[in-house]
Amino acid sequence: SERTLVLVKPDGVKRGLVGEVISRIERKGLRLAAMDLRMVERSVAEEHYAEHKDKPFYGDLLDFITSGPVVAIAVEGPRAVTAFRQLAGGTDPVEKATPGTIRGDFALETQYNLVHGSDSPESAERELKLWFPDL
Numbered sequence: 475s476e477r478t479l480v481l482v483k484p485d486g487v488k489r490g491l492v493g494e495v496i497s498r499i500e501r502k503g504l505r506l507a508a509m510d511l512r513m514v515e516r517s518v519a520e521e522h523y524a525e526h527k528d529k530p531f532y533g534d535l536l537d538f539i540t541s542g543p544v545v546a547i548a549v550e551g552p553r554a555v556t557a558f559r560q561l562a563g564g565t566d567p568v569e570k571a572t573p574g575t576i577r578g579d580f581a582l583e584t585q586y587n588l589v590h591g592s593d594s595p596e597s598a599e600r601e602l603k604l605w606f607p608d609l
């Protein structure tokens with residue numbers, strides 16, 4: 475089986491959608507291996523989003539992800555990376571995510587798209603080391 479890092483971003487926590495996200499993960503059949511509500515250090519945010527450091531939205535993304543608590547979840551199961559990305563829906567909640575997905579059902583703007591999920595097993599292991607070093 476495989477692991478992935480899921481984040482309920484500050485918009486999801488503020489809007490009270492943590493339970494909704496966890497419920498969808500569990501109903502899919504994936505397992506919660508670790509979970510934590512926490513503020514994100516700027517340095518952790520920078521490392522997490524390092525691949526976007528030259529993008530125009532990088533600064534705003536760091537401000538946003540450090541603006542309030544997030545819920546970090548280590549999720550485990552067969553093909554967990556792809557399975558969660560399917561639950562989340564596409565990055566743009568209106569143009570790409572379809573109804574029935576987390577973003578498609580609950581979000582309107584790309585910056586405020588509620589959740590993060592690792593995009594490959596390799597990214598997942600890198601991100602899990604960053605977010606859950608003791609796991």
Ligand code: ATP
Binds near residue numbers: 565591593
């Ligand atoms: P995540 O990595 O959070 O799961 P993703 O893989 O669907 O999202 P990426 O392209 O890796 O999308 O972008 C990372 C995050 O940066 C997005 O989830 C979104 O919050 C933000 N983002 C991406 N593109 C834009 C944009 N054009 N404008 C504002 N924010 C953006």
